[in-house]
Amino acid sequence: MKRIPKAIYQTPAEIEARIREREDKALGLIRDTDELRALMTEIAQLRMYAEAKRWIASPGLKPVVKR
Helix, strand or coil: CCCCCHHHHCCHHHHHHHHHHHHHHHHCCCCCCHHHHHHHHHHHHHHHHHHHHHHHHCCCCCCCCCC
16 A cells, blocks of 8 residues: 655645755755755655645635626
8 A cells, every 4th residue: 555645644834844844954965966856856745735735725716606
C-alpha cells in the first residue's frame, strides 16, 4: 500500500512552517545538485498541498442569481 504523505494531515500553517524549514536548508546547499533539486521538488509539493487545503477550506463563491 502506498504511504500517505504527512502533509495531508497537517494544517496549511503547519505545512508553511515545514516549507520555511526546507527553504532555510536549501539556502545552505550547493547549486545544481541532486539534493537541492529533490528539496525544491518537495517544497513545490508542499506549497501545492497548502494551497489546495486553503482552497478546500474556503467558503467558496455564492451562486449568481439571474433576475
